[in-house]
Amino acid sequence: MQCVDLFQEELKTALKPLQEKLKIFKDCKLHWSQTAEHIKIQAQRTERQIKELFEKLHQVLRDEEAARIAALREEEEQKSQMMKEKIEKLSRDISSLSDTIRGVEEEMRAEDVSFLQNYEATVRRAQCTLQHPEELSGTLIHVAKHLDNLKFRVWEKMQDAVQYTPVTLDPNTAHPLLIVSDDLTSVRLSDEEQKLPDNPERFDDRYCILGSEVFNSGTHCWDVEVGDCTLWYVGVMTESAQRKGNIFSRSGIWYVWYSGGKYRTCSTPQPDKILLKTGTETFSPKVRVLCTVMYSLCFMSALLCFYLCVRSHQCRGENGFLK
DSSP states (O other), X not given: XXXXXXXXXXXXXXXXXXXXXXXXXXXXXXXXXXHHHHHHHHHHHHHHHXXXXXXXXXXXXXXXXXXXXXXXXXXHHHHHHHHHHHHHHHHHHHHHHHHHHHHHXXXXXXXXXXXXXXXXXXXXXXXXXXXXXXXXXXXXXXXHHHHTTHHHHHHHHHHHHOOOOSXXXXXXXXXXXXXXXXXXXXXXXXXXXXXXXXXXXXXXXXXXXXXXXXXXXXXXEEXXXXXXXXXXXXXXXXXXXXXXXXXXXXXXXXXXXXXXXXXXXXXXXXXXXXXXXXXTSOOOSEEEEEEEEEEOSSOEEEEEEEEEOOOOOSOBOSSOOOO
């Protein structure tokens, strides 16, 4: 019996790692199931937004088509009315000439005495005072005006109807307390956490969100509208930088932040240069980030310039962190 008890204890001990692993697997399955459900919700929401956006574009096209057809119909009506009036006048002239010709021909068939008596009047009657029909120019539909570079001009109209956003926020990186706008251009802080998958890309400690654009070289610039926030961070981070926990204690982050009425710059690790240009002007609540990334054989360095600027832009961020 003692041997059985000993073996049972050994098996219990051996089972613990399996039970722990089973729990991990079950938790993972639950997490993946929630992620799968979230994927469906994301797909449905994104499909709805795509349809709404295309409906707006279709409406712009329908309105533009209607306007151009209306312009064509107006020209058709004007020129058709002009031709109608011209034809009606010509018909009256034809009728008048026909009457004159018939009258003269009747006089020519009259008796000699009557013919001679009415000769002078008949001669005067035979003298036509009507002007020849004028040559009509510009009467046809101005087809070239309606079709000239039509696709290009409609495309220009489409440009007026849409807005370009230099930075599109990535909702898959947003902290659960951050609510991203439908057009992915602004973010606000919520009082209640959203039920979102805890995917590796998502921040879980700091109220941060990344832009969707990534780059590994060149010079890049964007504006972030911070509104009346009293505390905010704006900057860039490497794609490999850790998103979980206190990100500001990790490497691969360069940013400018505002707190207590003061602007500060920081980075991990500290780069060769971080410039905060404020000058003496009165600034609007917008921040311009200019990032130049340079590669050499063995290292990468980044030069960041943060400008408090007065230029307006479509991209907005609130309590945000843009990549």
